[in-house]
Amino acid sequence: MEIDKSLVSGSMALLVMKLLEDGDKYGYQMIEELKRRSDDTFHLKAGTLYPLLHGLEEKGLVTAYEGEAAAGKPRRYYHLTKAGSAALREKEESWNTYARAVGRVLKGGACFG
Amino acid sequence: MAETIREYLDTVQEQIRWKRARPVVVRELEQHLADQRDAFLEEGTTPETAERMAVEEMGDPVTVGTELDRVHRPTPQWGLLAAVIALALLGGVLRVWLTASAAEYYENVDPFRTAVALALGTACLVGAYLLDYTWLVRHAAGVYIGALVLGALSLWLAPNINGASYYTRYVVLLYPTVYAVWLYHCRGKGWKGFFLAILGGVPLAAVGLLAPYSTGVLLLLLTGFVLLLTAAGTDWFGVGRGKTAAAAAGTAAAFIGSVAWMFWKHGLFQHRLLMLQHPELEPMSGGYQAMTVRKALSVSQWLGQGNWNEATYELTVPDWNHDFLLTTVVYKLGWLPFLLLVLAVAGLLLWLLRKCLRQRNQAGRLVALSVILTLGLQVVFSVLLNLGYVLFSVSVPLVSGNLHMAVTMGLIGLTLSVFREDSVARMYGTAHQPVSRIKLSFQKEENVQNGSHVLGISLIISRNGTKAAEDSSLS
Numbered sequence: 001m002e003i004d005k006s007l008v009s010g011s012m013a014l015l016v017m018k019l020l021e022d023g024d025k026y027g028y029q030m031i032e033e034l035k036r037r038s039d040d041t042f043h044l045k046a047g048t049l050y051p052l053l054h055g056l057e058e059k060g061l062v063t064a065y066e067g068e069a070a071a072g073k074p075r076r077y078y079h080l081t082k083a084g085s086a087a088l089r090e091k092e093e094s095w096n097t098y099a100r101a102v103g104r105v106l107k108g109g110a111c112f113g
Numbered sequence: 114m115a116e117t118i119r120e121y122l123d124t125v126q127e128q129i130r131w132k133r134a135r136p137v138v139v140r141e142l143e144q145h146l147a148d149q150r151d152a153f154l155e156e157g158t159t160p161e162t163a164e165r166m167a168v169e170e171m172g173d174p175v176t177v178g179t180e181l182d183r184v185h186r187p188t189p190q191w192g193l194l195a196a197v198i199a200l201a202l203l204g205g206v207l208r209v210w211l212t213a214s215a216a217e218y219y220e221n222v223d224p225f226r227t228a229v230a231l232a233l234g235t236a237c238l239v240g241a242y243l244l245d246y247t248w249l250v251r252h253a254a255g256v257y258i259g260a261l262v263l264g265a266l267s268l269w270l271a272p273n274i275n276g277a278s279y280y281t282r283y284v285v286l287l288y289p290t291v292y293a294v295w296l297y298h299c300r301g302k303g304w305k306g307f308f309l310a311i312l313g314g315v316p317l318a319a320v321g322l323l324a325p326y327s328t329g330v331l332l333l334l335l336t337g338f339v340l341l342l343t344a345a346g347t348d349w350f351g352v353g354r355g356k357t358a359a360a361a362a363g364t365a366a367a368f369i370g371s372v373a374w375m376f377w378k379h380g381l382f383q384h385r386l387l388m389l390q391h392p393e394l395e396p397m398s399g400g401y402q403a404m405t406v407r408k409a410l411s412v413s414q415w416l417g418q419g420n421w422n423e424a425t426y427e428l429t430v431p432d433w434n435h436d437f438l439l440t441t442v443v444y445k446l447g448w449l450p451f452l453l454l455v456l457a458v459a460g461l462l463l464w465l466l467r468k469c470l471r472q473r474n475q476a477g478r479l480v481a482l483s484v485i486l487t488l489g490l491q492v493v494f495s496v497l498l499n500l501g502y503v504l505f506s507v508s509v510p511l512v513s514g515n516l517h518m519a520v521t522m523g524l525i526g527l528t529l530s531v532f533r534e535d536s537v538a539r540m541y542g543t544a545h546q547p548v549s550r551i552k553l554s555f556q557k558e559e560n561v562q563n564g565s566h567v568l569g570i571s572l573i574i575s576r577n578g579t580k581a582a583e584d585s586s587l588s
Contacts, residue, residue, distance in 0.1 A: 027141065028148040046145050047172025051180035054138075058184055058536060060473065076141050 014095055015042065016052060017080060017088040020062060026075040027053065053078055061087050118146045121168045128178025133245060134185040134537040146171060185536050190242065190529040193468075196461055197238055197511070197525050203454075204512035205231050211441050212434045215427040220434055222515070230515035234522035241526025247538050250476040253298030257313065260284070260291040264320035278324045283520050285321045285329035286487065289336035290524060292317060293483035296340055297476045299350065306350040307357065310341060311364055328494070328505040336486040338365040340479060347475065389502055405430045406437060407501035409444045416447040436506055438513040439499035455496060458511060462489050465528055474538040477531035484524045 019030050019037075027049055034042050056062045061084035067077040080088070122143055126135045146167050153163035171177065208222040215221045249256050264284045271280035295313040299306035314337050321330035338361065344350075345357035376382040384399065392400030392407070409430055413419035426444065427433060433441050443451045462485060469481040494507045508514040510521045531538070 027145050045172040046142070046149070046170065047174075047177035047180075050141060050145075051177065051184055054181065054184040063473065073144070075144055 011095060012044065012048070012052060013056065014088070014091040015044075016049065017056070017061065017084055017091070020078055020080040021085070021088065024067070024077045024079045026067070026069060026077050028075075030078075056084070060084075116165055116168065118143065118150070118164055118168060121146070121171065121174050124174035125178040125181065128175055129182045129185060131182075131185055131187055131537070133187075133534070137537060138181055138185055142171070142177075187533045187537075188535055190532050193461075193464065193525075193529055193532075194238065194242065196464070197522060197529075198235060200457060200461060200511045201231060201234055201518055201522060203457075204509075204518060207442065207454075207512065208434070208438065208515075211438070211445055215434065218427060220427055222434055226515055230519050234519035237519055237523030238526040238529075241523050242529045242533065244527070244530050246480060246527055246530045246534065247476065249294050250297050250480070253294045257291060257295045257298070260287065261316055261320065264288075264317075268320065268323055277326060281320065281324040282326040282329055283516055285317075285324060285326050285333070286517075286520050287524070288317045288321065288329070288333050289340075289487045290480060290483045290527065292333065292337050293340055293479045296344060296349075297479055300344075300475075301349075301351050303351055307352065307360060310344075310350075328507050331505065332487050332490055334368070335490055336483055338368075339486055340483060341365070343482065344479070385504070389504070392501075392503075402431050402437075403501050403503045406440050406499065406503075409440055410501060413443045414447050416449050418446070419444045432506075435513050436495070436508060437499055439495065439509055443499070454512065455492070458492055458509065461511075462492065465525070468532050469528070472531065472535065474531075474535060477535065477538050481528040481531045484528045487524065488521065 015034060016030065019025060019033055025033065027046060031044050031046060031049060034044050053062065053064075057064055057078075061081060062078045063081055064076050064078050066074055069075040122139050125142060126139055129135050129138060146164075149167035149170055150160075150163045153166050154160065158166065205227045209224045209227050212221040264281060267281040267284050268278050271278045273279070292314055296310050299310040299313070302309065314333065318330050318333055321327075321333060341361040342358060342365075345354060345361050348354045348357065350357055373382065387394065388399045388403065392403035394400060396404050409419065409421065409426065412421055421444065423429065426441075430437055430440065430444075439451060439455070442454060465481070465485050466489075469478060469485055472478040472481060488510045491507050491510050494505055495509045495513075497504060498507060499509075508517045511518055
């Protein structure tokens with residue numbers, strides 16, 4: 001199913017950081033992993049991912065280092081920093097609050113006084 | 114529309130205005146495109162189609178390049194540049210103004226020379242600021258050897274004034290930073306790297322000793338050991354933080370201990386200490402400087418010129434126009450201007466230090482720290498000297514000495530280049546590397562076809578975040 005782009009772009013940083021939570025990855029791995037985990041819903045373009053990652057690096061939320069991938073190929077791995085973990089928790093929390101609220105409205109069960 | 118990887122990368126590069134950032138940023142995209150192309154090739158497409166599809170998959174090169182251009186920009190350091198030039202200008206004006214009275218004794222600081230030094234210093238500051246400091250780090254061995262050759266040449270060719278090679282002292286002032294570059298070169302090389310790091314300091318110190326320029330050697334030693342201990346904090350050599358710190362501290366203690374013992378044995382230490390406490394015991398020799406300086410300070414006021422009743426101040430206080438320029442500031446202008454001046458220099462250094470500690474790039478932090486420590490130690494020693502605690506002959510950074518000011522401005526320029534290039538320097542893969550970790554994971558998988566459950570156990574040993582070994586068993 002195609003998802004409206006504006007729905008995705010705001011939460012992309014959250015998804016990218018979440019991918020790094022359980023281990024360091026390089027860009028290509030992250031795109032593959034995101035596709036797999038979202039059952040092909042999120043097809044993140046590499047052209048969007050790298051500027052996003054570099055921006056997160058600039059803010060100190062991730063760091064990068066040169067590592068070796070399969071067959072000894074050098075790749076730039078990204079690592080979630082402590083500040084990144086804290087930002088991720090915060091983003092997750094606000095996302096969950098938002099998602100619950102949307103869910104309640106869609107179900108028609110929300111009551112606005 | 115780009116059809117090949119090369120065309121695509123060229124278009125992306127054209128959008129990034131900061132030329133120095135281009136190759137490093139694009140390298141990562143190139144690796145990604147290669148991975149994507151290989152994946153398509155495995156699916157059975159032709160090489161041309163695979164490359165075209167990989168390029169399509171990545172998105173519009175102009176948009177990607179523009180986005181990357183927005184992230185990768187040099188960070189201008191206007192505030193710090195202005196502060197350094199303003200302080201150097203203030204120092205120059207003070208030097209010329211306060212020494213003008215001694216023109217008849219040829220002890221005044223020549224305004225023309227000071228103007229030339231200011232111009233030269235500003236050129237050094239801006240030149241070093243625009244310099245790609247990562248080049249120094251990438252050519253560490255060459256920089257190190259070049260610095261030694263420069264030191265040797267200065268020893269050989271420079272005029273000898275007051276028993277010391279005149280220009281060598283200015284070369285030696287650069288050595289703590291050269292050592293920082295050398296230290297970076299030894300990174301990740303195990304114990305061999307640690308010993309190379311220690312040994313690398315010896316020839317640099319030897320040039321300082323041959324000059325002889327003891328203050329320069331002391332600055333190199335103190336800065337060098339602090340840098341070594343800082344490096345130990347990030348497991349610099351890859352032998353463990355604790356071990357590196359212990360080895361660095363042990364070497365520092367052994368070295369400083371043996372030097373101190375040598376001084377003690379020859380009575381030099383005791384003499385210095387005695388002169389520090391009681392300069393009046395040798396009023397005409399060892400204690401002369403301290404005696405006259407303390408006397409000048411004792412007659413100084415909060416604001417305005419002090420009441421010196423004896424022979425001419427300019428002819429009595431030694432080196433009043435250079436190393437003891439701060440004493441002259443106290444005597445001729447008062448304690449308040451002296452305090453403001455020292456606070457201004459200290460404030461600038463603290464500003465630099467704050468920025469330095471925020472650096473995530475290790476090479477950059479090391480280079481910046483070497484400069485800040487060299488300058489900071491000089492400030493401390495020179496303030497002590499000018500308050501009558503005569504330990505070492507030392508100039509006040511940016512305030513005293515024409516050539517000294519130019520060298521100082523060049524060193525600060527290098528530090529500003531580190532702050533300016535923060536964004537691109539990180540791309541060279543010099544950022545913090547996480548330490549090794551072992552992860553044991555259990556995974557339950559359901560086989561849909563026969564309904565059986567499979568339990569997978571995998572042991573992943575990762576070093577620096579990359580998988581080094583993987584072992585899995587099924588039951």
